[in-house]
Every structure is written in structure tokens, then in C-alpha cells.
Amino acid sequence: MSEPLTAASAPPPAPGGEEYLALDFVNSAVALPGGHFIDFLGTPEATNRWLTEHGLAPADAGVQEMCATQLRSLREHIRALFAARVTGLPPLPAALSAVNDALGRAPTAALLYWDEKNGPYRTAPCPTDEILDRALATLAANTADLLTGPDADRLTSCDSTPCNRYLLRHGRRHWCSTRCGDRARAARAYARRTQPKAD
Template sequence: MRLVIETAPGADVHPGLDLANSVLVAPGGVVTDLLDSPATAATWLTERGLAPADAVLYEICAGRLRALRSALRDLFTAAVRHEPPPAEALSVVNTALTRVPTAAELHWDPARGLHRSVPHPTDQVVDHALGVLAADAADLLTGADAARLAACDSRPCQRFLVRGGRRQWCSVRCGDRARAARAYARRSPERPVDLSPL
């Protein structure tokens, strides 16, 4: 059975935000990582048009995608809290931005002579995807939507969203959970805390 996840507001136009939200924490601390293996990472990239359907990734590629996700989460968290961004996270994003090849390199081979070729196809796919995701996140953090970037107000959710109007949650499910918790808190009488020694 395939897990169906509602996209957070803004993630449909900001793939960098979608990447940051690719690890989910549900009530009870259940974590779902949409990039937990090379196969799931390849599927995630393919579904977003960032890799061809026949792309095969290796663990090192999936690890690079998860590292970018971690850096983006650090940058988004700092932005939401109005704190300076971590230098290491900036470095990871800048590396992804600068690794995208702009042209095929010129090579010499005695059998083929001078020819142009691209790096290993898998590396090229991953470098391209990382570059697109990093560029989008940089645009989000410095563009018109930067002031609307927010963290979901429903706990334990750890996703980000681009706030539209008064919406405070990344999904209807998180909104329902937060409203139910508030209603329960209003109905439940405050219980005194027993501070007596055991």
C-alpha cells in the first residue's frame, strides 16, 4: 500500500520546500522518510520531474539528497525563527548550486579522438536535481515568499509551509489534530499537580 501525503502549502511550487518536508513525524513519534533508500529517493525525484523514469540511484546519491534536505531544514528553521543560518547548511546548499555542469567536457581517447562527454550519468542526474532543489530553496528564502515561510503549528509535525491567509498548518489533518487538542484542553479541567514526595 502506498502512503498518500497531502502536500504542504507552497510545496507544489517550491520543490526545495517539498524536499525539506520529505521526512514526516506523526503522532506517537512515527517517522516516515520518503528518501530512506536509493529506490525511494529515485521515485521521489522522478515524481517531481527531477530524474528520468529509469533513473537508478545508489546509496551515496540518496545520502547526498538527504544531506541537502537536512541543510534546507536547518536554513528554513533559522529563517522561521529569525536567526542567522548555520554556516554548514549554507555551505551544503552552495555546493549543490555550483556542482551543476553547464556543458559537456572535452576529452581525448585514442579510439574516439576528441569528444565531449558528461560525467557519470547517475552523478549528472543527482547533481542536476540537487542544483534545482538548492536554487529553488535559495529563491524561496530570498524571494517574495520568504516572509510567509512558516513551520506547521501542529505537534509533532515538523513540516514547513508557505503561509497563505491565516492558515497555520501544513495539512487538513494537522489542522484537525490541533483544533481537537485545543477543544480537549478547554473541556478538560486542569488537574492539580501532586508535588508530594514519593
């Protein structure tokens, strides 16, 4: 079930999302109580808005469904890598390949072209392709930085069901937001009250 994108229904950024764009990226699909779901990359327009808000595309980039699909696919591969890191299990080879492929997409230099009239010249590739490639490469590089950097040991998943977000743990905190922490504490309190008393 999908819920309209509203500030009231979306949780605040998870701890670490300000430091690591990749963390905010994987958390752009949020499972909420009651079977509700918010996907900030659910449509081309929403994807363009998310990219613009994160400095990865101009507001008039005109993101198409194909681009949004590529970004959603990379998000799922990064989620798989985060899950592997958190659980200590080996990563899926497809997830590693997807991140490495995205890393290689960033144009490092203007390409060489040849004009019949004026001869050789250099220019960047098609701007729309370049925007997507740079966004994918930036997100992949930030993922690699997080997974190989000093904060990797702090990466964890939110401990509140049904939340599917990741965060950087601070102290003993295992929740992505106060809302999730309150929900987890309430669930524990309810479980204690409803457990049969031992004789």
C-alpha cells in the same frame, strides 16, 4: 519508528509545495502522531521514486545508497536554513555551505575530452553522477529562490505537534494540512476543557 509508505498515512502536499520543489523536498520526511515517521528518501528505491515523481531522474536511474544519503543530508541542511528563516536566527554555516556546494554541482556545459584516434570531443560527465548533481543543484537553487524571493516571508512551520513540515502561509493558516489543523484545534479544545476553573 517507521511506517510503510502509503497514500493513506502520508499527508497531502503542504501549501507551497506545488510552487517550490524545495518545500516538497524538506517535507519528504514527515513526523506523524504516535511516534510514526515517513521518509520518502528512506531507501535508494524510494529516493529514485521521489526523484522520478518530481522530474529529477528517470525511473531507471538506479539510485544507490550513497546518492540517497547525499540527498538526505542536503534535505537536513535545507531544513536548518528554513528553521533559521522562520525563527529569525542566524543560519548554520554548514547549512549555507552545503546549499552553495550543491549549487555549484550542476554541469553547465559538456566537458572537453581528447580521444587518441579522433582528437578532441565534448560530452557530458558520467550520466549517473550528472543525475545526482543536477538534482542536488536544482533543489539547492529552488531553496535559494524561495529564501531570497517574495514568498520568503510566508515560509512557516506547521503549528500542529508533532508535525515537522514547512509551508507557505496563506492568510492566518499555520497548518500544512486539514488533518494537522483539526488536530491543533482538538488539542486547544481539550486544553480549555481540562484547565481548572478560576474561582
